[in-house]
Ligand code: SF4
Ligand code: SF4
């Protein structure tokens with residue numbers, strides 16, 4: 203952020219009679235300096251001005267009028283260059299009035315009015331209150347008020363402001379205009395045109411942020427409706443963000459439509475695992491079922507947004523065929539027995555006879571424990587690359603969540619997957635006798651089932667595949683939503699995620715059983731929790747050590763490490 | 766602490782007077798010729814107040830009684846509930862369990878958008894508080910007058926949507942206050958709004 207380095211002069215304004223000092227310039231939606239607005243100044247003073255069309259990361263248009271406030275400014279300077287003063291010598295403040303009707307106070311829109319020194323903002327005055335009531339009344343003229351079937355209910359700004367600033371009665375007695383309901387705007391979006399308050403946030407988002415000028419307003423006056431071009435569909439990889447920023451329930455996500463009322467959802471901070479960008483997300487879950495991802499603001503990573511493919515990539519977590527029992531060659535077994543057998547097997551293994559195929563989708567902690575095992579056996583380790591199409595905004599080519607982490611920890615080579623052929627040769631020649639595979643189907647990457655018969659195969663995974671079918675030991679693991687840990691994104695930001703759900707059956711967080719294995723085999727000791735494990739790792743992995751990471755310091759938004 | 770027992774007199778130690786004293790209330794009711802409100806009209810042919818022959822005979826449930834909550838229909842026999850789940854949220858003992866319809870909405874008629882896929886009330890949990898009736902924005906759930914909820918096992922006492930709708934039926938109370946000056950317009954949910962939308966000049 204550029205603003206940090208430049209020192210910006212401050213000005214004093216009065217908010218509700220209280221003097222506050224605010225910077226004269228603040229960052230606008232593009233990150234450039236612009237004069238501070240009344241809305242921003244109030245926010246700094248801890249007073250929220252209600253608003254619909256204003257969004258900190260979108261251009262300001264000032265069309266909803268919700269942010270109307272009554273303000274007063276110093277008078278125009280006279281010939282001597284001085285503003286008019288009161289009798290006691292202080293600057294005289296003139297509250298704004300309608301020019302042709304001086305007894306009527308005049309409001310300004312807080313989102314687009316810049317502050318001037320000594321300005322007085324009457325954010326909670328009766329005049330301001332009355333302005334808000336009138337704006338809300340007019341916004342509700344044609345609003346259907348079908349909160350009981352509206353997916354937005356519970357997180358709807360129209361509901362919230364109506365409760366806080368609205369009036370119960372409407373003076374409007376005519377019929378409401380009825381607009382189309384359940385309009386299929388695109389493959390993932392349904393529009394309820396009646397609920398729209400025409401704030402144009404969705405239009406600005408898709409035009410100015412995504413660069414896909416797909417939406418606009420058609421028809422006139424009370425019949426104004428959001429629409430795509432005739433015959434076109436609203437279909438880019440970021441459409442679902444419009445559902446988040448739509449302050450009302452006009453734009454709804456097909457995926458979440460009528461699935462669950464939002465007030466039942468438990469929110470858990472997490473990270474999207476669809477690509478290496480590591481967008482911050484919020485998981486909404488109820489009774490161990492996940493209902494949605496929402497982007498979580500982190501200006502260093504994803505801002506307010508996330509892509510649609512990442513947002514919808516969560517259904518696998520609740521799949522029926524998730525691995526949920528521990529099996530060995532003889533069939534179903536339990537954690538203590540399986541871990542003891544594996545530890546015994548590994549303790550007797552010779553140096554160089556073990557190979558590890560880790561997954562670059564595992565957490566830093568799990569990879570660190572695997573690297574401990576690898577070091578003990580001088581094992582060859584690598585992961586499997588996963589590539590997809592990058593787009594121009596956030597989604598990158600690397601579809602592994604934690605490639606950077608895996609490389610920093612040293613489990614994966616610089617060219618991911620380049621050592622797989624060495625592992626394959628090792629198995630063929632009989633040198634490698636034990637293969638540990640985490641979260642990957644190696645049969646798809648050159649090490650086929652026939653070859654795998656030659657080794658003791660220890661596999662941990664979440665969903666069944668060809669490799670898990672022939673494993674000698676199969677250890678069911680957890681999805682990221684079912685455990686805690688950290689990922690390092692492609693730019694080297696270490697971010698933590700929290701547990702939202704309970705894993706199915708006997709499945710256990712990988713770090714827990716890996717810790718036990720590492721303890722039994724290498725004697726590793728000294729921590730019991732994920733916090734302890736992270737701090738231990740941060741003391742050993744060079745990049746993390748240089749950045750002086752600790753679990754607590756990561757906070758909600760993570761920290762950068764040097765790559 | 767030691768409790769000092771009062772020494773009973775000779776008369777008290779006879780016990781018979783005390784027993785008779787206790788019977789006084791019973792006997793007074795037994796020989797009472799006054800009619801009781803509870804037995805209401807059922808008793809008009811009797812001159813004395815006798816034991817009611819429950820369950821063949823049932824007492825008239827007074828108005829405002831809070832019995833079991835059922836789902837009611839509108840006058841066209843349409844489901845009124847829109848699966849807003851407010852009742853599920855407000856229910857103190859968590860007796861209500863609703864499965865939302867998902868993207869399809871499960872609506873079964875024009876103008877409707879959303880209806881519950883499943884709607885279960887566990888009658889063993891319900892405490893007849895009436896919060897669900899109070900919170901329902903669609904006036905779709907009412908505490909009717911059923912008080913004897915019995916069954917042979919627990920599963921039987923979890924009433925599903927079909928059962929709740931058939932037990933609720935078209936309860937007049939559910940739309941009584943929609944009638945004005947004796948004219949029963951009925952609520953006919955969504956019909957008015959659908960008609961209004963149709964009458965509107967197309968906007969092009
Ligand atoms: S947009 Fe808000 S106010 Fe309108 S129906 Fe939905 S929840 Fe209610
Ligand atoms: S659909 Fe939502 S975001 Fe778009 S203009 Fe209407 S209210 Fe605003």
Ligand code: SF4
Nearest residue numbers: 856891892894895897
């Ligand atoms: S009456 Fe009370 S306890 Fe019974 S279902 Fe309704 S809210 Fe729940």
Ligand code: SF4
Nearest residue numbers: 846847849850852901
């Ligand atoms: S009964 Fe009423 S409160 Fe309960 S889900 Fe249906 S409409 Fe909502």
Ligand code: FES
Nearest residue numbers: 253255266267313
């Ligand atoms: S927020 Fe200022 S006009 Fe909409």
